Amino acid sequence: xxxxxxxxxxxxxxxxxxxxxxxxxxxxxxxxxxxxxxxxxxxxxxxxxxxxxxxxxxxxxxxxxxxxxxxxxxxxxxxxxxxxxxxxxxxxxxxxxxxxxxxxxxxxxxxxxxxxxxxxxxxxxxxxxxxxxxxxxxxxxxxxxxxxxxxxxxxxxxxxxxxxxxxxxxxxxxxxxxxxxxxxxxxxxxxxxxxxxxxxxxxxxxxxxxxxxxxxxxxxxxxxxxxxxxxxxxxxxxxxxxxxxxxxxxxxxxxxxxxxxxxxxxxxxxxxxxxxxxxxxxxxxxxxxxxxxxxxxxxxxxxxxxxxxxxxxxxxxxxxxxxxxxxxxxxxxxxxxxxxxxxxxxxxxxxxxxxxxxxxxxxxxxxxxxxxxxxxxxxxxxxxxxxxxxxxxxxxxxxxxxxxxxxxxxxxxxxxxxxxxxxxxxxxxxxxxxxxxxxxxxxxxxxxxxxxxxxxxxxxxxxxxxxxxxxxxxxxxxxxxxxxxxxxxxxxxxxxxxxxxxxxxxxx
Amino acid sequence: xxxxxxxxxxxxxxxxxxxxxxxxxxxxxxxxxxxxxxxxxxxxxxxxxxxxxxxxxxxxxxxxxxxxxxxxxxxxxxxxxxxxxxxxxxxxxxxxxxxxxxxxxxxxxxxxxxxxxxxxxxxxxxxxxxxxxxxxxxxxxxxxxxxxxxxxxxxxxxxxxxxxxxxxxxxxxxxxxxxxxxxxxxxxxxxxxxxxxxxxxxxxxxxxxxxxxxxxxxxxxxxxxxxxxxxxxxxxxxxxxxxxxxxxxxxxxxxxxxxxxxxxxxxxxxxxxxxxxxxxxxxxxxxxxxxxxxxxxxxxxxxxxxxx
Numbered sequence: 001x002x003x004x005x006x007x008x009x010x011x012x013x014x015x016x017x018x019x020x021x022x023x024x025x026x027x028x029x030x031x032x033x034x035x036x037x038x039x040x041x042x043x044x045x046x047x048x049x050x051x052x053x054x055x056x057x058x059x060x061x062x063x064x065x066x067x068x069x070x071x072x073x074x075x076x077x078x079x080x081x082x083x084x085x086x087x088x089x090x091x092x093x094x095x096x097x098x099x100x101x102x103x104x105x106x107x108x109x110x111x112x113x114x115x116x117x118x119x120x121x122x123x124x125x126x127x128x129x130x131x132x133x134x135x136x137x138x139x140x141x142x143x144x145x146x147x148x149x150x151x152x153x154x155x156x157x158x159x160x161x162x163x164x165x166x167x168x169x170x171x172x173x174x175x176x177x178x179x180x181x182x183x184x185x186x187x188x189x190x191x192x193x194x195x196x197x198x199x200x201x202x203x204x205x206x207x208x209x210x211x212x213x214x215x216x217x218x219x220x221x222x223x224x225x226x227x228x229x230x231x232x233x234x235x236x237x238x239x240x241x242x243x244x245x246x247x248x249x250x251x252x253x254x255x256x257x258x259x260x261x262x263x264x265x266x267x268x269x270x271x272x273x274x275x276x277x278x279x280x281x282x283x284x285x286x287x288x289x290x291x292x293x294x295x296x297x298x299x300x301x302x303x304x305x306x307x308x309x310x311x312x313x314x315x316x317x318x319x320x321x322x323x324x325x326x327x328x329x330x331x332x333x334x335x336x337x338x339x340x341x342x343x344x345x346x347x348x349x350x351x352x353x354x355x356x357x358x359x360x361x362x363x364x365x366x367x368x369x370x371x372x373x374x375x376x377x378x379x380x381x382x383x384x385x386x387x388x389x390x391x392x393x394x395x396x397x398x399x400x401x402x403x404x405x406x407x408x409x410x411x412x413x414x415x416x417x418x419x420x421x422x423x424x425x426x427x428x429x430x431x432x433x434x435x436x437x438x439x440x441x442x443x444x445x446x447x448x449x450x451x452x453x454x455x456x457x458x459x460x461x462x463x464x465x466x467x468x469x470x471x472x473x474x475x476x477x478x479x480x481x482x483x484x485x486x487x488x489x490x491x492x493x494x495x496x497x498x499x500x501x502x503x504x505x506x507x508x
Numbered sequence: 509x510x511x512x513x514x515x516x517x518x519x520x521x522x523x524x525x526x527x528x529x530x531x532x533x534x535x536x537x538x539x540x541x542x543x544x545x546x547x548x549x550x551x552x553x554x555x556x557x558x559x560x561x562x563x564x565x566x567x568x569x570x571x572x573x574x575x576x577x578x579x580x581x582x583x584x585x586x587x588x589x590x591x592x593x594x595x596x597x598x599x600x601x602x603x604x605x606x607x608x609x610x611x612x613x614x615x616x617x618x619x620x621x622x623x624x625x626x627x628x629x630x631x632x633x634x635x636x637x638x639x640x641x642x643x644x645x646x647x648x649x650x651x652x653x654x655x656x657x658x659x660x661x662x663x664x665x666x667x668x669x670x671x672x673x674x675x676x677x678x679x680x681x682x683x684x685x686x687x688x689x690x691x692x693x694x695x696x697x698x699x700x701x702x703x704x705x706x707x708x709x710x711x712x713x714x715x716x717x718x719x720x721x722x723x724x725x726x727x728x729x730x731x732x733x734x735x736x737x738x739x740x741x742x743x744x745x746x747x748x749x750x751x752x753x754x755x756x757x758x759x760x761x762x763x764x765x766x767x768x769x770x771x772x773x774x775x776x777x778x779x780x781x782x783x784x785x786x787x788x789x790x791x792x793x794x795x796x797x798x799x800x801x802x803x804x805x806x807x808x809x810x811x812x813x814x815x816x
Contacts, residue, residue, distance in 0.1 A: 231767070231768075232768065233767070233768055233770065233771070251768055253580075253593075253768070253769065253772060254772075300576075302576075303574065303575075303576040303577075303594075306576040306577075306579070307574075307576050307579070307593060307594050360749045366754055367593070367594070369754070369755075370572065370574065370594060370754050370755040371574050371576070371594060373572060373755045374572050374573060374574045374755065377572070383755075384753065385753055385754050385755060386666070386667070386753060387667075387749055387753065387754070
């Protein structure tokens, strides 16, 4: 699959508590010298599989890499694209040529200068090696260096979402050719970001050290140490006892108590992730849309949300969350077993045993699967749940070896991220095998439509067809839940769940 | 080979039961009956078996019936052992899991018995090259830590009840083989076996009629202890997500679910844990009691005690 779920730490919620961290006044001038800087200890839910930003698809990797690498542009807290390595850019009148002007004062952690060749190399690596994110360059015809600090990207058709493709997450990071060619990048990456990797002890921790020469100024922290704690209650205990300063691995059942607590800062904000059910349309009885719709009526979303997130997640029957400018209201499905029964009768379905593909690496899939199994039992479905590890899960999905599965997509920004790969008949992640010419046409039109409101209409229409025909049965948008000790300041929880420590402070 | 051991297993009951009184010794079951701890363990095991068999009728709620609005309720009159994170009745699930656990324990131990005992007897009786080859194979299997071998087997097959039975059965096979062989080695040099052999009795008849009945004691004890460890292994596999698959309940799986709620819902972990504890303890105590009765040395002591 192309855009693999960045992994997932589950749990979501919605209550915009935005930036209400500690009330400390924050010194953002970057003069680290006079500050008694400290090392922040962060606990994340698992160990990165590797540290090559172009090759990994694990969220755990991106939690670390977010601080090591930069992209040409990067999303701000509202997920609007802002300058990063590119200081400014221009779009030609025909909308086919993008010219990026790069910062001339940036160097990699190994001391070499960052120049336009690095951008060209990074992008060509993704395109030529057909890496997981190559689809983000589908519309790109060429990436050229005009001079040392200017890059020109030519596209075959107007591509309104090019910026979010280039900078949406660190999977599009600018890497150093030398670092890649030597093969060190997977364990010792060299980036341009605010922190540099100082040590990596497999199975134990990853230590980062501040990069005083970062273009946004030297970080306030002297460094960050990531440790890996997979069990949320253990991570929580570590945070409470002061073993770590920050974690995103918080048991959702405790969120309610923690938000009110004085001894810890816990924030819950809505995310752009979504979780869904998909059925294998290539196989009976799922090839009949009525059977899929019956499932959509049969599942008890409220119970699922309560069980997986303790009410922190937000029910949604489409993918795009309510806070997004691309949101479309849609509530076709209610928990209605009678309607489900009627649809199944109409489709001539008479019951049978089905395999539900969940994975123990995303425990919410196993939890929800048990509720769904209970929901479907009265309809004549005997659901058996398999819960392999995630890599096996991906194999099974890609080889079509499932009846029904549940998974989530993380880190979506543009509506194209939400729908194209998953529901276009040629989409790279259309594992369920959905084919609808109207949807194809709408999604293709959305890729080139430059007027924002027309574009929103196209995606709104496509999304409703997708949900009507139950290509995916959308379940909910999770929340980002992160917590830290009160000594941590100037940290902001982001709805794309990217973890940026570059402005963060820590009192001793 | 299976056939041999099956008939053998039944045949073994007779000699040990009927021969004892004839020799003026105390019957095994009388010794057992005089042992209150053993009696108690038998009583507990009987209860467990009854619960397992009657599960569908005595479970107060549907096993997989979720109701999130009633999640994490502490023990009450409606839910004697509380509810779990999905609002399922913990007691109903423990009751349902009893049957599963027993099935797996019994099936896997029977498997290990059927395969391991014939291998052990054959190796011990025939000796020589056959013994060397079979026992080296058994040694190799012994070299793996029990759980690791079971994990490897589950990883190759797909997780599920049958796989769990096979995995635990395979892991326990070498234990039975070794116990059976060691006992056979000591029995085959006994005069009555030697005499039988010089009379030209065929090998299989000697194995069946003379060897098997006389090694029953250690094997019966081993069976009881293995049942205890099979229950533990099943719980461990299910805890790791490789045994019984959700939504179907198992004690180990329930413990796994409970670990995120240790501080909020003690009942989710305490009751399945207690179920494992009781079942394993009962089988262990029974094994101990049986050993006292069936092991000649211990038995002599017990008889002496009785006479006094």
